[in-house]
Amino acid sequence: MAGNHFSPVFSELPATLAIFPLPGAILLPHGQLPLNIFEPRYLNMVLDALGQGRMIGMIQPDPAAGADEGIHRIGCAGRITRFNETEDGRLLILLTGVCRFEVSEELDLLRGYRRVVPDWRRFRADLDEAEPPMAEIEPLMVALTRYCEESGLEVEWEKLRAMDPVRLVNFLAINLPFGVDEKQSLVEAVTPVERARLLTVLAEFGAAGRDNGGGLH
Structure with missing residues (x-):
């Protein structure tokens, strides 16, 4: 970055x-x-x-x-x-x-x-402007796909996949409709890798209290 x-x-x-x-x-x-x-x-x-x-x-x-x-x-x-x-x-x-x-x-x-x-x-x-390697992106994207399908969220997938890993993780943390406590946990995750893993868990378990409709743009 x-x-x-x-x-x-x-x-x-x-x-x-x-x-x-x-x-x-x-x-x-x-x-x-x-x-x-x-x-x-x-x-x-x-x-x-x-x-x-x-x-x-x-x-x-x-x-x-x-x-x-x-x-x-x-x-x-x-x-x-x-x-x-x-x-x-x-x-x-x-x-x-x-x-x-x-x-x-x-x-x-x-x-x-x-x-x-x-x-x-x-x-x-x-x-730090360095971009760390993140093996966590692929499982995150798999979990995100399921989450968005079940929640009815419209997603610009090409735009997401074009982002570098850290920007992608932070974009999702900011924009996905998670609850206040989940959002705070994402802020407090010390590293992007920890945040990616937490996002994957939140997406897998639907911890956000999903809203139908809307989208990620």
Whole structure:
């Protein structure tokens, strides 16, 4: 996976990070997540990020955290790589995953949105551009085929098979209709190989609570 001039190196990752807690929406390194931003606090967040490195952390709420607004401890930071303003005052953005993080500390609100001190060290390898060999892809594709047939999901198979292994695994983790807990397990899988194996298990056992219709594009 080739990097580009805009991809940060480890030493450039921010010391503080705005977070967007959203259930069922995850981001992974090199994956992409489109978002429709309309709440004033999150409009503030995006506008601030555009002027300060374009980084936002996606993280899922955690009802078990013991607080009304508890969050999981691991999320993934993404860089705003595309944005459009709408006539009705929304922002349509595309986040491209950069590196996962652990929440070290939550800071005071800024202009209505939440911020944390991220600890990047555990996931430093997320920035590695090397493409590891993955024997897990073929069993994953077999399980995915069965899962999609049983769920009625429409899939662009040629597009999937053209992806390199890590991008394929992360694309599936982001876009398949798994539940919040399953999504979090995929975020926390340390390596792409572990994530591919977990995806295979989830597909085989239908652990997502399938929705009929929809598709992967």
